[in-house]
Amino acid sequence: MTIPVAVAPEVPDELRAAIEAGGGELAALADARALVWVSEAGGFPEQLPTGIEWVQLPAAGIEDFVAAGVLERHPGVRFTSAAGAFSATVAEHALALLLAGVRYLPEHLRATTWRQQDFLPHVGTLRGSTVAVVGAGGIGKALIPSLLTLGAEVIAVNRSGRPVTGSGIPDGITTVPAERLDTVWPVADHVVVAAPATPATAHLVGSAELALLRPNSWVINVARGSLIDTEALVAALRAGTIGGAGLDVTDPEPLPDGHPLWALPNVIITPHDSNPPQVRVAAFAAHVRENVRRFAAGDDLLAPVDPSTGY
Amino acid sequence: MTIPVAVAPEVPDELRAAIEAGGGELAALADARALVWVSEAGGFPEQLPTGIEWVQLPAAGIEDFVAAGVLERHPGVRFTSAAGAFSATVAEHALALLLAGVRYLPEHLRATTWRQQDFLPHVGTLRGSTVAVVGAGGIGKALIPSLLTLGAEVIAVNRSGRPVTGSGIPDGITTVPAERLDTVWPVADHVVVAAPATPATAHLVGSAELALLRPNSWVINVARGSLIDTEALVAALRAGTIGGAGLDVTDPEPLPDGHPLWALPNVIITPHDSNPPQVRVAAFAAHVRENVRRFAAGDDLLAPVDPSTGY
Numbered sequence: 001m002t003i004p005v006a007v008a009p010e011v012p013d014e015l016r017a018a019i020e021a022g023g024g025e026l027a028a029l030a031d032a033r034a035l036v037w038v039s040e041a042g043g044f045p046e047q048l049p050t051g052i053e054w055v056q057l058p059a060a061g062i063e064d065f066v067a068a069g070v071l072e073r074h075p076g077v078r079f080t081s082a083a084g085a086f087s088a089t090v091a092e093h094a095l096a097l098l099l100a101g102v103r104y105l106p107e108h109l110r111a112t113t114w115r116q117q118d119f120l121p122h123v124g125t126l127r128g129s130t131v132a133v134v135g136a137g138g139i140g141k142a143l144i145p146s147l148l149t150l151g152a153e154v155i156a157v158n159r160s161g162r163p164v165t166g167s168g169i170p171d172g173i174t175t176v177p178a179e180r181l182d183t184v185w186p187v188a189d190h191v192v193v194a195a196p197a198t199p200a201t202a203h204l205v206g207s208a209e210l211a212l213l214r215p216n217s218w219v220i221n222v223a224r225g226s227l228i229d230t231e232a233l234v235a236a237l238r239a240g241t242i243g244g245a246g247l248d249v250t251d252p253e254p255l256p257d258g259h260p261l262w263a264l265p266n267v268i269i270t271p272h273d274s275n276p277p278q279v280r281v282a283a284f285a286a287h288v289r290e291n292v293r294r295f296a297a298g299d300d301l302l303a304p305v306d307p308s309t310g311y
Numbered sequence: 312m313t314i315p316v317a318v319a320p321e322v323p324d325e326l327r328a329a330i331e332a333g334g335g336e337l338a339a340l341a342d343a344r345a346l347v348w349v350s351e352a353g354g355f356p357e358q359l360p361t362g363i364e365w366v367q368l369p370a371a372g373i374e375d376f377v378a379a380g381v382l383e384r385h386p387g388v389r390f391t392s393a394a395g396a397f398s399a400t401v402a403e404h405a406l407a408l409l410l411a412g413v414r415y416l417p418e419h420l421r422a423t424t425w426r427q428q429d430f431l432p433h434v435g436t437l438r439g440s441t442v443a444v445v446g447a448g449g450i451g452k453a454l455i456p457s458l459l460t461l462g463a464e465v466i467a468v469n470r471s472g473r474p475v476t477g478s479g480i481p482d483g484i485t486t487v488p489a490e491r492l493d494t495v496w497p498v499a500d501h502v503v504v505a506a507p508a509t510p511a512t513a514h515l516v517g518s519a520e521l522a523l524l525r526p527n528s529w530v531i532n533v534a535r536g537s538l539i540d541t542e543a544l545v546a547a548l549r550a551g552t553i554g555g556a557g558l559d560v561t562d563p564e565p566l567p568d569g570h571p572l573w574a575l576p577n578v579i580i581t582p583h584d585s586n587p588p589q590v591r592v593a594a595f596a597a598h599v600r601e602n603v604r605r606f607a608a609g610d611d612l613l614a615p616v617d618p619s620t621g622y
Contacts, residue, residue: 105407
């Protein structure tokens, strides 16, 4: 059965397509069983038609909707947030940085002549390599399936050491507790940092850790700049003890003009732009599509809001 | 049961690890049930111990082994080639080029200052985009699972239009016959060319096709330079009617010094280096690992050689 879904206050093209791809069809609010709300909390309808069973909110953090009493006013309606929807976007960025490094794209982009023989020895592959994903929250879990699809071995690092689970992640994937992170560096070809910034994770990657990596290892950071000791990173890059670094976040941030990282040939810096506004649109559309599919199938929805906790 | 596997004439570290990961263990030839041969046809043993049931050869094309009588001398032994083993490497390269383009890495690599606001509007995502994979042979089939994992829609193009099948490819994936390729350009966000070079595929991508793409479309070619009309591509790139091009192959090739493609800011050229020697090692190791696993499980092996046809 096709689910009638309203989108308000306006209908972006991406959402129309997402709803249809998920097995729904666009409907007027009065005829709909679900509402995808794409604006601020302030404009949310005072009362929803009684046919509305589910409301998809547009943000990962929905404290404004809670404060505005939106959930309170509709006790019989299920609300979902966009929590987790944007992890995949950041994970895609991490993969782009890692592949660009491994495939030696920075140097290729500087070339103005063919010189194939110069490039051949420097082109690597993720296939058969070991990638440590340090931090297995939303971003890490979204990245792991891509790495596995490319034939990489993955070592996930989380707090508990219990095998990471998630969509596209096989049971029993190698998972190391953060307290045994020292065992990861010697066996990792590449490292993707995707852990939250806490006192415990500050300078998680320092000179001792970098010294255990390899001359072709790439270090990717899409989490927070504080997780890497920048001075130690610059030293390792200059000494050539690692292959390169892909950084969407830096310390300090913004990275000041003239900082040594700007001038190093094997560094890719993206100015914390892995989840820009227009990409959020596509990510939210994918989230809506999946939730429409789940609603139609009677499955649990992604990111259900617990009215008692408000998130 | 652990399968005893010999590797000769020498044992690269990658293969030892691959055999163990596949459920085998390295053994002397006299004690082995399988042999992975990693050298030329000329040095192949005159007679194999009778315990050898399966031989993995190191090349995709094994005409030298056929000519040297290797298969003929061992009629009771199953031989496998490395056919297909290197497709994944080229597919990974195509993905690296496509992601680098979509994530705007060429311009990022030129930056020496943060200017986040300049970059945000240009960073795209594969998630929710439509990628046409033109040519669904080994490379195309190896690429499709990665695109799907990243949340892209895939339109595969092959000769028959019968849905492409393969590992990691869901049943009934959208597949268009080559004769209806004109219907693909208007709906594709990005195009990956991975078809063989034949008279029918020469200038498959020309000015008419490029005109149907979008200002943020990337065109990737990992097949042969002749499939794209280079002059038309340069014109489209200069006019900004497409987003950019990632080219591992060019026409002419090698691309001569001073060619306009070298100077365009939204072009990534890799000098036909997507499958360099050291990457072949990793790709072959992955092939061996999978075949050891299959041998141990009693499954059909990858790339079995038919003694009657010699490939």
